[in-house]
Amino acid sequence: MGYSIGIRLIEDFLAKTGTGRCVSFKETAEVISKIGFKIFLNIIPTITNWTSDGKTFSLIIEENPLAEFVELPDDGKSNKELWYSNVLVGVLKGALEMVQLDVDVFFVSDVLRGDATTELRLKLNKILKDEIPAGED
16 A cells, blocks of 8 residues: 555755765665655654664654544554554555665554554565566666
8 A cells, every 4th residue: 555655755855955876775775765755744753773784774653644634433443453644654665666665564563453653664675676578778
């Protein structure tokens, strides 16, 4: 969910900011948090929980505007299966893929599910090569 939105949003992001190519995944994390989230959701998530290899980090969202006026039903099932803001996962995955970064994005915790914070985890799998589609030399 959100993957197609991310593919389109990256073009808008690059046009608005004029941001060049990031040198490292840490710089990418800073741009996502301080510029991307600020432009589109007017929040700045905290970057934390870096792994020693520098390929995985977490974004802690203090106030999620997508969940501001939402209450999940208390039927037990919704809290175990539903990640209400899951559109953010797809948006990040789609946008980063368009700038040649293959990432896994997933929720670790969500305040709507009773957790203390909302945490998204991003893991860099590989940097994709710039390739020209077949037949378009």
